[in-house]
Every structure is written in C-alpha cells, then in structure tokens.
Amino acid sequence: MQLRRVAVKGRKLFRAIILDMQKINILEKELYLASIDVKRNESLIPHTTMKVGGNADLFAVTHNIQQLETAVNSSLKLDVPFLVVGNGSNIIVSDSGYKGFVILNNTHDYKILRDSKSVEKNRCMDSRFKPLDNDYLSVSAFQYSDEGRDDVVICADSGLKINVLMTKLFKKGITGLEWFSGIPATVGGAIYMNIHGGCHYFGDIVEKTLLTYGVSKEVEHDYFRFGYDWSILHQTGEIVLQANLRLKKGDVQKAKKLANRWLIKKSQQPQRSAGCIFHNLTKAEQVHLNLPTPSIGYLIDNVLNLKGVRCGGAIISEKHAAFIENQNNASANDIIQLINLVKEKAKNQLGLNLKTEVKLIGNF
Ligand SMILES: Cc1cc2nc3c(=O)[nH]c(=O)nc-3n(C[C@H](O)[C@H](O)[C@H](O)COP(=O)(O)OP(=O)(O)OC[C@H]3O[C@@H](n4cnc5c(N)ncnc54)[C@H](O)[C@@H]3O)c2cc1C
Known part of the structure; x- marks a missing residue:
C-alpha cells in the first residue's frame, strides 16, 4: 500500500516536471517569434550587484517596452513563473537558481x-x-x-x-x-x-x-x-x-x-551588495529602544555588535553595517546565514522582528 502511494506520487511529480518543460519549450518558441533572444540556464551572478546565485531556467533581455510586455504576458498565459530584473541591486538569488523565466529589463528610451x-x-x-x-x-x-x-x-x-x-x-x-x-x-x-x-x-x-x-x-x-x-x-x-x-x-x-x-x-558603500538588507526601525521601535536614530546600520553596529562578522566569503560590512558584502566569492547561503544571525540576535536580545528589505529569489 505504502509502495503504491509512493509510486503514484512519483508519477505525478514526473508528469508535473514534463509539463513544466513543455511550457518552457512553448514559451521559448513564442519569444523567438517575437524576436526576443532567449537563453537556457543563464547564470544570474552577472545580473545582480550581490554577485551570487544559480541559473535561470530561461533568460532574455528585453530592449523595448513591446518586448517587455510580450515576455511578461506570454509567461502569464503559459503559467510559467517569471521574474523581471532591473539592475538586480535589491535581490539575492539562491544558489539553486530560479525555476522559471528571468526577464532582464533593458528598455531605455x-x-x-x-x-x-x-x-x-x-x-x-x-x-x-x-x-x-x-x-x-x-x-x-x-x-x-x-x-x-x-x-x-x-x-x-x-x-x-x-x-x-x-x-x-x-x-x-x-x-x-x-x-x-x-x-x-x-x-x-x-x-x-x-x-x-x-x-x-x-x-x-x-x-x-x-x-x-x-x-x-x-x-x-x-x-x-x-x-x-x-x-x-x-x-x-x-x-x-x-x-x-x-x-x-x-x-x-x-x-x-x-x-x-x-x-x-x-x-563608499559596498557595491557588491544588495543595499540595506533590513528596513530601518519604526518610530515606535526607536523610542522603545531609546536609540538616537532609526538606522538599522546603527542598531547592527552599536547595539548588536555584529559589524565585521563573517560567514564564508560574506561579511557584515565594516563600512556600513546595514549592508552584507560579498567580499570573497560568497555563496547565497553565506549571506542568508548572516541575515539569520542578525534576525536571531535582534529577536533574542531586543524582542525585535526585523524585516528584510531585499527580495530573496528561489529556494532558501
Ligand atoms: C550599493 C547600493 C546602494 C543602495 N542605496 C540605496 C538607497 O540609497 N536607497 C534605496 O532606497 N535603495 C538603495 N539600494 C537598493 C536598490 O538599489 C533599490 O531597492 C532599487 O530600487 C532596486 O532597483 P533595481 O532596478 O536594481 O531592482 P531589482 O533589484 O532588479 O529588483 C527589485 C524588485 O523590483 C522588481 N522590479 C524591477 N523592475 C520592475 C519593473 N519594471 N516593474 C515591476 N517590478 C520591478 C523586481 O521584480 C524585484 O522584485 C542600494 C543598493 C545598492 C547595491
């Protein structure tokens, strides 16, 4: 009985993977007909300022708004997950990449x-x-x-x-x-x-x-x-x-x-980063903690004392503690571990639930 259930589940998963592949094949053809150049398994590292992460199943650069509109709406029609990336300065892509279609927006008029x-x-x-x-x-x-x-x-x-x-x-x-x-x-x-x-x-x-x-x-x-x-x-x-x-x-x-x-x-701020990782504090949080500023960098540096802490190739920036920097071929996992460390310390020491400003893409 148990074996039968596992077999049925396996078959369903296999069918779903085949269906996803078929959808991606159809999308690729539609985009090709709309003169949009598409690539398979494109590394997302060069397309983000954090310079970490895996590949996108499907990837295209759109150069005008008609192409961008077509890319977005074809993905929606075929039910293929998609992500529009601008300069990639506020995203962290997981090491396992993005299962779907990444649209790099290079419209420029x-x-x-x-x-x-x-x-x-x-x-x-x-x-x-x-x-x-x-x-x-x-x-x-x-x-x-x-x-x-x-x-x-x-x-x-x-x-x-x-x-x-x-x-x-x-x-x-x-x-x-x-x-x-x-x-x-x-x-x-x-x-x-x-x-x-x-x-x-x-x-x-x-x-x-x-x-x-x-x-x-x-x-x-x-x-x-x-x-x-x-x-x-x-x-x-x-x-x-x-x-x-x-x-x-x-x-x-x-x-x-x-x-x-x-x-x-x-x-002077760390360029190999995704900007400020967390939101600044609310007025109420600042007053409650009796801090001179709602700046999250101030809190991480002066209250949590985490400035300069490293994990693999990533570091809580010594220039600006609100930033996590990719200093030495960091993985997305290194960065996530530092994010979790800051969150845990803020929760345990101050009862604060910090919210991330950056968008996490893929499976973490
Ligand atoms: C060194 C550094 C300094 C920074 N300083 C600041 C600062 O001073 N102030 C500040 O506010 N932020 C700052 N940031 C953060 C970042 O630049 C901003 O959040 C910026 O808005 C991200 O824009 P992007 O084009 O790179 O978006 P991306 O990182 O490419 O995408 C971010 C999100 O926006 C969505 N998106 C992108 N384009 C579109 C679109 N056309 N339509 C709908 N959704 C879209 C994406 O899908 C994603 O969810 C800094 C980042 C770095 C690395």
Whole structure:
C-alpha cells in the first residue's frame, strides 16, 4: 500500500516536471517569434550587484517596452513563473537558481512630454530616516531645493538606470533626480521599492504610469499607495513598462553639485551588495529602544555588535553595517546565514522582528 502511494506520487511529480518543460519549450518558441533572444540556464551572478546565485531556467533581455510586455504576458498565459530584473541591486538569488523565466529589463528610451508652470503637489512622505544633528544632511552641499521652479514631465522606460537618466536630463536643463544619484536602480525597481535618497522618496515624483499584467493599463500616482520601501506592486505583481515623472527646470549646476556629493557618498558603500538588507526601525521601535536614530546600520553596529562578522566569503560590512558584502566569492547561503544571525540576535536580545528589505529569489 505504502509502495503504491509512493509510486503514484512519483508519477505525478514526473508528469508535473514534463509539463513544466513543455511550457518552457512553448514559451521559448513564442519569444523567438517575437524576436526576443532567449537563453537556457543563464547564470544570474552577472545580473545582480550581490554577485551570487544559480541559473535561470530561461533568460532574455528585453530592449523595448513591446518586448517587455510580450515576455511578461506570454509567461502569464503559459503559467510559467517569471521574474523581471532591473539592475538586480535589491535581490539575492539562491544558489539553486530560479525555476522559471528571468526577464532582464533593458528598455531605455525617454521623452520630454510637457513643460508647465509649477504645480506643487506637496507629496512628501514622512521619512523614516531623520538625520542626526551632525549628519551629512545638515551640510549645505546637501541642501538644494528647486521648489517654485517650473515643472517638466518626462516619460521614461522602466529599464532606464536612474543615474543614466539623471545625466541625460541635466543636459536638457532638467533636475529632480539628484537626490537618487548613486543608487543603482532602474526606474521600474525604484517605483517597486519607492527608493529613498536623503529624505526624498521616488514615489513623490511618479505620475501616470503604464503597467502590465495580462493586460496593460495606465494608472495614476495614488494607485501605488507608496509607503516606506513599499508600493502596491508588492501585492499585485504588475510590471512597470513606462512612467511619467514630474521633474523641474531647475538650477543644473547646483543639482549637479548635489548629485556628485551623493555619488561620492554612495560609492563608499559596498557595491557588491544588495543595499540595506533590513528596513530601518519604526518610530515606535526607536523610542522603545531609546536609540538616537532609526538606522538599522546603527542598531547592527552599536547595539548588536555584529559589524565585521563573517560567514564564508560574506561579511557584515565594516563600512556600513546595514549592508552584507560579498567580499570573497560568497555563496547565497553565506549571506542568508548572516541575515539569520542578525534576525536571531535582534529577536533574542531586543524582542525585535526585523524585516528584510531585499527580495530573496528561489529556494532558501
Ligand atoms: C550599493 C547600493 C546602494 C543602495 N542605496 C540605496 C538607497 O540609497 N536607497 C534605496 O532606497 N535603495 C538603495 N539600494 C537598493 C536598490 O538599489 C533599490 O531597492 C532599487 O530600487 C532596486 O532597483 P533595481 O532596478 O536594481 O531592482 P531589482 O533589484 O532588479 O529588483 C527589485 C524588485 O523590483 C522588481 N522590479 C524591477 N523592475 C520592475 C519593473 N519594471 N516593474 C515591476 N517590478 C520591478 C523586481 O521584480 C524585484 O522584485 C542600494 C543598493 C545598492 C547595491
């Protein structure tokens, strides 16, 4: 009886694997017909900033929004799991890789839609990162404002890297992205995570946006319900194709100066990482623990004393304890062990349930 049950289970598993392979074969053919180059068993290491992880069953680079739309919607139609990767700067891929289709978003066009008189939207989320008195934000080079200047709305493909777009726009006299200078994000990743630079949130500049998930639709700013490290896309799984961003006809020289300051500061952070691993603390947690800042790096360094702890080739960064760095051919497993160590210590010593900001891809 027992043997029979095992045999039936084995047969079901075998059939499921064959079905998955068939779906992937059909998807590969559909993509080929849509002129999208597809690869099998592509290593994901070069496509993430953490530089760890296994292979994707199927992999393609999309160069325009029609290709991105086709890749996403063909996967959905055939029920093949898919993942859209921008710059891969906020993901950790498991050593066993990703069972499905990875779509690398290399869409890269933008256009200036319209200039208009300034319409202050006053969208300023309460920042979870309030600087300490002697912090860098009180330095005058970090205090640039283009408030009151005329608006410019641009439409950007979601695969554009923020730094590339910022530089192109400076040449056209357009400012507004300088606060995010040095963050290795694409427009799509920046919207998904609502990135923050200084006390500025990317969501504050997002206007009408084109999304896809089976069908494509335009949505307005409020649809995203932007929060700290959060947008509605975490729930819906929709993919950003293009976004309108409300920027400024600002003082380019001043904005460039600010952008360079940020670039220098950000380049000192560990680049072979996935950014801040955990969310900063909430106001309530900070008050409860009587800490001078909600910064998670401060907590890991000064309270948990875990800065510099190693596992295999990974280390809790000595430059910035909120980051885990791949210093010496780390595996994803090395990184996960450090993440778990920080979580356990925070739970056992302080009763804190830390939440990871990075997205874990595949089986951990
Ligand atoms: C050195 C370093 C410094 C960093 N500094 C900062 C910082 O100052 N502030 C900050 O907020 N973050 C920072 N980060 C984190 C990271 O850059 C951001 O989270 C960024 O938004 C990730 O963008 P990405 O394009 O790399 O997304 P990916 O890492 O490729 O993907 C992240 C998630 O977004 C989803 N996604 C990507 N593109 C789309 C799309 N078009 N539509 C829908 N979903 C999509 C992916 O599916 C995935 O779930 C830093 C990271 C590093 C490595």
